[in-house]
Amino acid sequence: MQKVTRDILVNKAKELLANGTVDRVYGWKKGEFAYDVTPALFKSEKELDEFVFGDFCGANVSKYLVAESKKAGGKILVFLKPCDTYSLNQLTTEHRVDREKIYAVGIPCEGMLTGSALKDKVDSVLSVETEGDTVKVETLYDGVKTFPASDLLPDRCRNCKSKKHVTYDELIGEDGEVLDSGRFDEVEKLEKMTPDERFAFWQGELSRCIRCNACRDVCPACTCEKCVFDNPKSGLENKAAADSFEEKMFHIIRAFHVAGRCTDCGECSRVCPQHIPLHLLNRKFIKDMNTFYGEYQAGEVVGNRPPVVNYTKEDIEPSEAVKRGE
Amino acid sequence: MSVTNEEYRPLIVAFCCNWCSYAGADLAGNNRLAYPADVKIIRVPCSCRVNPAFILRAFQRGADGVIICGCHPGDCHYTSGNYYTRRRMALLFSMLDYLGIEKERTRVEWVSAAEGAKFAATMNDFCKTVAALGENKRLEDLRCKK
Ligand code: SF4
Ligand code: SF4
Ligand code: FES
Numbered sequence: 001m002q003k004v005t006r007d008i009l010v011n012k013a014k015e016l017l018a019n020g021t022v023d024r025v026y027g028w029k030k031g032e033f034a035y036d037v038t039p040a041l042f043k044s045e046k047e048l049d050e051f052v053f054g055d056f057c058g059a060n061v062s063k064y065l066v067a068e069s070k071k072a073g074g075k076i077l078v079f080l081k082p083c084d085t086y087s088l089n090q091l092t093t094e095h096r097v098d099r100e101k102i103y104a105v106g107i108p109c110e111g112m113l114t115g116s117a118l119k120d121k122v123d124s125v126l127s128v129e130t131e132g133d134t135v136k137v138e139t140l141y142d143g144v145k146t147f148p149a150s151d152l153l154p155d156r157c158r159n160c161k162s163k164k165h166v167t168y169d170e171l172i173g174e175d176g177e178v179l180d181s182g183r184f185d186e187v188e189k190l191e192k193m194t195p196d197e198r199f200a201f202w203q204g205e206l207s208r209c210i211r212c213n214a215c216r217d218v219c220p221a222c223t224c225e226k227c228v229f230d231n232p233k234s235g236l237e238n239k240a241a242a243d244s245f246e247e248k249m250f251h252i253i254r255a256f257h258v259a260g261r262c263t264d265c266g267e268c269s270r271v272c273p274q275h276i277p278l279h280l281l282n283r284k285f286i287k288d289m290n291t292f293y294g295e296y297q298a299g300e301v302v303g304n305r306p307p308v309v310n311y312t313k314e315d316i317e318p319s320e321a322v323k324r325g326e
Numbered sequence: 327m328s329v330t331n332e333e334y335r336p337l338i339v340a341f342c343c344n345w346c347s348y349a350g351a352d353l354a355g356n357n358r359l360a361y362p363a364d365v366k367i368i369r370v371p372c373s374c375r376v377n378p379a380f381i382l383r384a385f386q387r388g389a390d391g392v393i394i395c396g397c398h399p400g401d402c403h404y405t406s407g408n409y410y411t412r413r414r415m416a417l418l419f420s421m422l423d424y425l426g427i428e429k430e431r432t433r434v435e436w437v438s439a440a441e442g443a444k445f446a447a448t449m450n451d452f453c454k455t456v457a458a459l460g461e462n463k464r465l466e467d468l469r470c471k472k
Contacts, residue, residue, distance in 0.1 A: 190424065191424065195423070195426045195427075195428065195429075196426065197426070198424065198425065198426035199425065199426025199427070199464055200426070201426070202425045202426060203426075228379075242467075242469070243466065243467050243468055243469070244463070244464055244465060244466055245382075245385065245386045245465050245466055245467040246467065248382070248425060248427075248465060249382055249386070252378070252382060252418075252421060252422075252425070253378070253379055253382070255421065256378050256417070256418065256421070259417060281421075284420070284421060284424050285417060285421065288416075288417055288420050288421075289417070292413075292416060292417075293413070307413065308410075308413060308414065308417065309410075310413075311406065311409035311410060311412070311413055312409075313399065313400065313409070315409065315412050315413060315416070316412075316416055317412065317416070317434070318412065318415040318416040318418075318419045318432075318433075318434045319433065319434065320416075321416035321417075321419060321420050322416075322419045322420055322423050322429045
């Protein structure tokens with residue numbers, strides 16, 4: 001499915017390591033299973049043997065640069081899909097990464113498949129291969145199965161917001177365009193429900209949360225060194241929700257903390273082991289900010305000021321804001 | 327919950343900024359304008375001191391309604407605090423509504439130090455609205471209930 005291959009990326013990495021432009025590479029290596037790919041750092045040409053690239057390389061590696069770019073040494077090569085470049089820009093805006101120490105190579109993306117969607121369909125996966133738009137899965141007990149790739153696309157790719165790289169030092173392939181996606185359709189559907197229906201919907205989703213904090217840990221906007229959710233005195237530290245309050249608290253606060261900085265990269269929903277559609281919370285804030293304060297895309301331009309830390313004298317009153325959509 | 331004959335009284339938490347709304351509440355008192363004793367006022371230096379978590383916390387600890395009062399836009403003692411309050415609360419309230427939590431339980435009002443009558447009227451009205459909704463069930467923590 002992907003237009004770029006592993007070999008193109010590895011050759012590029014080797015070239016840049018050899019000519020001294022960079023001294024390490026952030027990419028992906030094989031995880032425990034065929035569909036399970038994990039971000040990894042490669043420090044030499046030899047280590048690059050383990051580099052993988054394919055349809056399951058959805059992990060956004062920009063957050064790893066927060067720690068990595070603080071370390072001594074030369075530049076870090078990183079391969080970024082269009083949506084990852086928004087994250088890098090946002091991190092640069094927030095001074096969380098040292099952009100000077102990063103050599104970003106933009107790579108095209110045809111949509112990345114999710115392992116969790118695959119696991120919902122089949123058990124005991126031995127190997128996965130994509131040929132064109134078909135995914136071929138070899139399983140331990142069920143033989144070989146095939147699916148259309150679109151079945152395994154997460155919402156963030158089905159409603160991709162942009163194929164354009166907003167920052168890069170070099171580009172592989174052609175740059176795309178910002179897309180007109182239907183990413184707010186689901187939010188609108190929820191808005192049209194009655195409050196009781198919405199409450200039931202969210203209770204069904206959020207009560208499943210096991211507070212593993214994976215969504216926070218993966219989030220490129222969640223880079224505080226001391227997070228409120230790790231503070232035992234806050235009463236919010238890791239524990240499964242006990243009641244209707246705790247169910248909401250973590251999610252409201254987390255979504256609020258990243259409001260205006262969340263680039264809608266969709267990583268939170270990807271990693272959630274409970275399949276909670278967390279992007280629907282972030283997109284609600286994005287949609288509201290767009291309607292109340294004008295179109296804004298976090299990470300589009302370095303230095304942009306998010307709507308929550310800005311104001312105009314004519315802003316909408318909170319009482320009016322909740323009346324919208326009635 | 328046991329059945330009693332007592333009339334249900336909502337618990338209201340009002341965050342009032344020191345410079346306008348808290349003085350407005352004082353004025354309401356000086357002028358002997360009545361508003362329900364169910365309103366518990368918490369004084370804050372500025373309306374923008376109210377972190378969204380404070381509001382959620384108030385609900386957790388048993389509040390049935392939370393109101394934030396500050397200086398009128400343009401009159402904030404710190405010039406721009408309430409403009410930020412306005413944005414934050416617009417987004418927070420909209421999110422609460424999105425999660426199915428009754429939007430009548432939260433409110434922002436601008437009350438100046440000279441508006442004792444507005445303060446009393448606002449509180450009376452808010453208490454009535456919240457009382458009609460009944461107890462807060464959607465953001466409650468049973469362990470915090472009496
Ligand atoms: S949840 Fe909030 S405090 Fe924690 S890392 Fe994310 S933004 Fe920071
Ligand atoms: S990743 Fe999912 S289960 Fe884990 S804390 Fe986040 S929402 Fe809860
Ligand atoms: S001082 Fe009253 S709102 Fe800021």
